[in-house]
Amino acid sequence: MSRPSDGAREPITKAIDLITALISHGGKPVGVRELAAQTDMAPSTVHRLLAVLERRCLVERDDTGRYGIGLELFRWSSRLAGLFNLRETALPWVRGLAHETNETALLGVYNATTQLMMYTASVESSHPLRYVLELEKWRPVYAGASGLAIMAFLPADQQQAIIDRTGLLPVTDRTVTDPEALHRELAKIRRRGYALTSGQNIPGAVGLAAPIFDGRGVVVGDVCLTIPEQRYDATAHEDLTNHLIDCVRDISHSLGAPVKPGVWPPSPVPDADAPA
Structure with missing residues (x-):
């Protein structure tokens, strides 16, 4: 199938075509005219788009004026590779947790x-x-x-950035939308090492979740059990929590986190404490 003409493509499509072309050169710097020929775009269009991508650090220009992959794009690719590695590492333990509890178990990853x-x-x-x-x-x-x-195990400045950016818009009528109340809840979660909510994200669902840490001791995701409120049995809470914490402790340990046997959560990230 032939490539659409330069004028027929949307700007985002042209930018993607340029990045794809750069990647195809395996990191070797490429000139504007060569990229124009490869992507079937006018050199002026290529130059304009590369300038935008360069400002975003998605591409970078060397001393000869040729272009290669930028550090921001490399960071994206590294981050995404980490997320997929986390899934493959964690999945056996997530399956084990679902089998032990006979409740739906979810693997969450954080970007x-x-x-x-x-x-x-x-x-x-x-x-x-x-x-x-x-x-x-x-x-x-x-x-x-x-x-x-x-969120409870992110540094305080990142927690505040999330609050400021989102305004804590409600997802359901039970979502905590008051920043002070949220800080108190986050502090409670850090102390006990897991979160327990009801209907905050999905109406009628109880959520029980605990964090996953990587080799730096940084939170990278979590495992969550989701249970319909009608079927949630508070007397089973301790058993569910024990299984959940065993699961995330094993996953975190496999990722190289500084997890000590019988200790949960691990030592908090520096500056993790937010106002209570």
């Missing part, structure tokens, strides 16, 4: 650039009454156990 999370894996309960959540969809971290278990 520090967007300050959002997504579910990348779900292992469902065998109960006929259960929740099935959409995977690979960006979600806020201030609403529901699955987000709060991550």
